[in-house]
Amino acid sequence: MSMIKVENLTFSYPTSYDVIFDNVSFQIDTDWKLGFVGRNGRGKTTFLNLLLGNYEYSGKIISSVQFDYFPYPVSDEKKQTEELLREVCPLAEEWELLKEFSYLDVDADVLWRSFETLSKGEQTKVLLAALFLNEGHFLLIDEPTNHLDTDARKKVAEYLKKKKGFILVSHDRRFLDECVDHILSINRTNIEVQMGNFSSWMVNFERKQESELLQKERLKKDIHRLQKSAKRSETWSNRVEASKIGAADKGYVGHKSAKMMKRSKTIEKRRQKAIEEKSKLLKNAETADVLKMKPLMYHTNTLVSFSEVEVMYEGRTICSPMTFDIQSGDRVFIEGKNGSGKSSLLKLLMGNFIEHTGKVTVGSGLVISYVPQDTSYLTGFLEDFSEKNGLDESLFKAVLRKLDFDRIQFEKDMKEFSGGQKKKVLIAKSLCEQAHLYVWDEPLNFIDVYSRLQIEKLIEEFSPTMLFVEHDLAFRDAIATKIIKI
Structure with a gap:
């Protein structure tokens, strides 16, 4: 040790x-x-x-x-x-x-x-x-x-x-x-x-933030009260000082004026101390702004159907026949071991050529927003990425700001971003897109805990229809309506 x-x-x-x-x-x-x-x-x-x-x-x-x-x-x-x-x-x-x-x-x-x-x-x-x-x-x-x-x-x-x-x-x-x-x-x-x-750290961290927030509110009130009190004492002192003119006992009036001025300065010192205490609070506060999305309503209840679908690799079947529907409001999680074909099912739905048997039926005119697993291709600047993908640049950057992007990140090439920041770029893109179905392949890789909780709340509030591959059990338990096991 x-x-x-x-x-x-x-x-x-x-x-x-x-x-x-x-x-x-x-x-x-x-x-x-x-x-x-x-x-x-x-x-x-x-x-x-x-x-x-x-x-x-x-x-x-x-x-x-x-x-x-x-x-x-x-x-x-x-x-x-x-x-x-x-x-x-x-x-x-x-x-x-x-x-x-x-x-x-x-x-x-x-x-x-x-x-x-x-x-x-x-x-x-x-x-x-x-x-x-x-x-x-x-x-x-x-x-x-x-x-x-x-x-x-x-x-x-x-x-x-x-x-x-x-x-x-x-x-x-x-x-x-x-x-x-x-x-x-x-x-x-x-x-x-x-x-x-x-979990114990998170509870303690949140308690500390709540305590500091209450303390900050108390200090704000104290600072306001002390400011008014100091101003009042200073006004009284100035009035008393002015009354010395023509006064019979100038010494008494001067003593009274000095006493009032001293009180004013004492109150001001207390106010400055309270300001200093307030400035030390909530420096580590983690805020998570509310995210929004605008999912589209589909004209029928069933959006996608998988019927006896088996993914194949070099002529070899790698998963058992999969049959399930994705209906409006479903949040479907696909679970299985690595190499069992989870991502392949998502790519098959997206129209990629994947060797398979069975049938995937996609509803007519269905609009899909896709978050791929891979982020390695992300290079260049955010405004160029936004333009290439037909996004509203202001909205796109506003979503990234809510996902804890500093403005200085907007000036960097995406190749300099951390793994989590690259993933947030893809999630922000998806949130800017109006779609009937959101297909996300391991969206939380590298994503910090605060953003995971933020995304959970978003999905709970707006109830989009979604298809996931994701291994975070806490996230799955919070939002899944249907679990498909390969």
Whole structure:
């Protein structure tokens, strides 16, 4: 057990005016299981890179442990997994790897397959297992759930719960609750550490915000009252001072005037102190403006029908026959393991060529708004993206502002955006589109918790017809009306 100490950390990127960290100080124990939470673009991945020594900074980071990073940069995916993992954990024995695999429900034979043949979920699991075999290292885990289906998330959470010594960046509330014992929160003005899981941290954070809000309202009233009182005392003092002219006892009147002026200055000092106290409050308040959307009404109840649809890959069926309808007001979630054809069903609905049997019937004139899983193609500036997609630029940027985009982001190329910010661009586009059906493929990948809650409230209020692939169980439980399991 040792400590990682951060003292007066200050950092900004050389190409940007944004100050990411400003004089930040805190310390953490290397035995803790830390969940790292905060808004998109606040600097979570940047902080991990600072721990790794990848950037120059002001201040100090003091640590006696070596840091490892996930996702591990794989040099050659064509290598056999065993050979690749020897690079990751050179001191680990084969039996130790197989033991870790068993905890994660990974078949032993993946060790002797080329890494590129493993599913994304299997790749995530084997790399995590190997990294945890580096004894004495402290692991920095950045968004591991994005390639994990629901069952795999549960298994990885169980695995992490048995480990210690890591920082985990994730926005999946259930996942964090199941495997961390401390929360590291990156706020608007500082970084804080708190014992407990995500839910307990969220309750405490909201209570603190409510308490500060009440205190701020009280101080506002006090400042107003003191301002009036100080002005009244000053007026009285000036009147008394004016009455000295022609007064029989100028000494008494002068003493009275000085006393009133002193009282006025005392009240003014109290007012200034209250203003200072008020300025310290709610600096870390997280606001989530109300989002809006305008779904279109369809002329019949049934929008889409899947009848005995089987997705195929290279002539091989990868899912059982799927039969279901999407009706007005439905919010349909498709669940299944990675590689079971979930995204393929969505692409099939969107008119992409996907090898399949069965029939997909799309209602005449149906307008669909689509959020794809992939964001890698997003480059260029927001105004160009808006024009290309026929969006109202002012509305589009207004939605992004409500999703916590700073105005300075509007001046950047999208290739500089974080993963969460890119996903928000696609969601904002969809919210600007009037459609009968909204088809979203893993929309919450990289999206921060506050925005997830914001989107939940939006969907509950406007009740659009939607088809999802999404593995966030808290989100699914909040809004799903129908669950289709592959």
